[in-house]
Structure formats: C-alpha cells, structure tokens
Amino acid sequence: MKFNKYIFQKELKIELRNNISLYLITPTVISLIILLPLLSQNKFFIDNELFLILELLFLLIFSTLFSIRRKFEIKKIKRELNFAQISFKNYFYSKLFSEIIIFFPQVLIFLIIFSALTNSTINTNIFIIFITVFLYIFNIVISNLYFQIFTNFSNSFVQMVLILPIYIGFIMIISPIWLGVAPQLTMIYFMLLTGTTFLNYSFVNYFVLKS
C-alpha cells in the first residue's frame, strides 16, 4: 500500500474549501440531536436508553450525509490521475486514508458533543469505543468509496438508498457494544466487527487490484 502525500494534501484542501463539506453538516446534525428527542417525547426529560439509540441513529444520518456530500466524477478523477501520472491504486489508498482522517475526528467530536449535550454515557470502556469507532469509520469509508468508484449509480439519492442498509448493518454490529446490552458478549461483537472489516477490505481491495 503506497501512500501519496500530495493526494492527501489535495483532499484535505478541497474538503476545507468546499462549501458543502462536513464542516457545515456537523452543526446541522448536532442541532438536530438536541431538538429531535425533545420533540419526540414532548418533554424536556428524556430516558437515557433513548439517547443511546438516538446516538446510533444520528451516527447513521451523519455517516450517510458524509457519504453523499460530494459527487465523485470518475471521468474527471481519471483525467486528473492521468495528467498527474498517479496510479489508481495509489490514489485509492491515499483517498481512503484522507477520508478517514477527515471523518474520524468529526465522529469523535460528534460523540463527545452528543454525550455532553444529553448527559448520557456509553456502557463500554473507552478503549473498546475508540477501536469500534475507528473500525466503523473504516467500513463506512471503504464501502462508500466502493459504491462511488466501482458502481455506476451516479445519482446521490440512489447511492443513499443502497448505502443505507449497509450502514445499518454496521450500526447493528456496534449497537450491542455501545448499549451494553450483554457485556459478556462485547468481545464477540467486537470480533465480529473486526472480521467484517477484514472481509470488507479484502472485497474492495480485490476490485482495486483488478482495476
């Protein structure tokens, strides 16, 4: 896996200068976090369990917004890569890394703000949460790149409809860990998430090497 620092720098600069970037989506989602539970239960005191479910729900919305925030123009990217004489493989891995670097801190901030605003906690130790968040983000980013690059669904709505069930699957794996439903099974779910990540990476990597 060869990393190209110029692709990484380019992606970060574009993200910072893009008007529809996550830096605008984040405050919108956070304001929704405060409003929606209040509206749903029509009171100012919300049960702690509901907050945890809502946290996963908003993480799902947040991930989907992240995925469809910018349309991939494959033809344009291909021209850029050819003109810069960068191989597709090199581009893919650098892009994957930059997407994780962009998304990971934002999800962490999102989770911290959610906990602070709702005074709720996640029922597992912080190390497991950190690794779980990382694996979740890795899966989200790699699935998104697969859909955007290797499929022909150019419409954002269609992409969202297809991507959402996959993200729900990842949320279902991490939810028992976060909710602390069965603490004795945390490691099993954790292993399941790790295995899924390896499987997902191998699947997408096959297409990258084939290309």
Place this chain on the structure above:
Amino acid sequence: MNHLISSKQLNLGYGNQIVITNLNLEIDIAKNYFVIGKNGAGKSTLLNFLSNNFEGNIFNSNFELNSKVSILETGVEQNLINELTLKENFEFFTNGIFNLNIHNNIVEKYKLNHFLNDRYSIFSSGMKKRSELVLIEINEPDFLCIDEPLNFLDTEGVKLLKELLIKRTNNKKGNLIASQQLLDIFNDDFKVINLDEIQ
C-alpha cells in the same frame, strides 16, 4: 519497443455506436503525428484512447499498446483542479517536483508568475491552457497528445506551444496533434493521419 501503439484492427465506440472502425495504425514514441478528420471522425476518441482517458467501448480489436510510456493529454477538457491554487496544482501534478527556484523561468515564460497563489477556478481558459503547458514542460512526458491545439490560446500562446513542440522533438519525444484541418504552424515534421480517408 518503440511503438506507442500498433493496431491492425482497432474498433472504438460509445454504447452500441462505433466511432473508429478497423483502424490500422502504427505510432512511434519519438515521432510527430497530426490527426485530422471531420466532426465525429474519432479524433478525440483516438487521443483519449492513447492517453488512457477513454471511457467508451473497445470492440473486436487487435492492437498492442505500450503501457510503459508516459503520456499526457491536453485538450478541450481541463485537467487541473479548480479548488487548488496554481502553485498547489503544480505541486500536485508534478508529484512534488515543482520548485519555484528551479522552475521559475518556465512559469515566467508562460507569464503565470503573478498568479501562483490564485485559485485555479478564477483563471481564464487561455491561462488554464498555459498552466497545462507549464506542467507538460516540467513533467516532460514521453508522448504528448494535444486535442485542438489552437483552442483558447492567443498568438503568443501558440508561439509558446510551437516552441515546446520543437523542444520536445529535439529531445526525441513524440507528439500527436488532433484538429479538423491541417495547421500551417505545425506541419514541419508531422506525419498526417487522415481519419476520413483511412477508415
């Protein structure tokens, strides 16, 4: 292997529509070519195919394409990135080779030295084309494809392009130009490929 492409039967198209039919072609890496043809004859398709920018279908074909040759294509569609400044674009597209101390004379020659910190999106079409020529001069690809060379360039720009092509020819680097008709300014060492006649 000195050939960029050697084809006995090249068929290219989009969807079910064939644009280039049974094209027999031999292109040498170190020679200059001028592709002419009417609208829809397949000039841009051929250029895109050679420079790995082709997005259509390859039908029943027999060809050998040299993948080890570095090829750049400049044409009607822009290659550089709007969100970045000119300097950032130069750094990205040269993979960090661009150094203002070394390449300042090239940037000055194309009169872009005052725009290095400006966002590429605000550039005029002519300046965008000049920026691409700067990158071609820095990167020195083995083979260069130019689609409609006079588009967006003023008299001075055409003169710079001609100088670039002469420099490349002297360095034994090949060029392929595509246009609707033969252009007097480039006809010295160019072998003409008329797509209307050979298909």
